[in-house]
Amino acid sequence: MMVYDLACDNAHRFEAWFGSSVDFDDQQQGGLLACPLCGSQNVGKAVMAPAVSAKSNQGQTRQSMANDDPMARLLMMQRAFESQSDYVGDRFAAEARAIHESGETRSVHGEASADEVKALREDGVELLPLPFRPRARSDA
Secondary structure: OEEEEEOOOOOOOEEEEOOOOHHHHHHHHOOOOOOOOOOOOOOOOOOOOOOOOOOOOOOOOOHHHHHOOHHHHHHHHHHHHHHEEEEOOOOOOHHHHHHHOOOOOOEEOOOOHHHHHHHHHOOOOOOOOOOOOOOOOOOO
């Protein structure tokens, strides 16, 4: 496995792992790479410092931008969550209740009023508030 520091055309830096340099080239040419911060597919290798061993009495402290910047970390979490759940908009309460009653395990996100959230919790429906406002998707 290889790790590359990548950068998009908006100057966002992030790390990605590849099985080989050929895997990176294939994914880049196939349009499979995208910035986790802005979604840009114009991604390339960033200039990287060589891996130099630290002195034995010092630990190595190499971090990516996402680890340094809490907002970047939150944005990456948001994008990952949204890609793995269905946006249901203002139908959230009804969808969450239906999923709970059917025993399904799919994830949904959307908007609900305080009264709807309270009723869902009273009925034993597990839910968490998101630390971000869901983005409506054109496929919703």
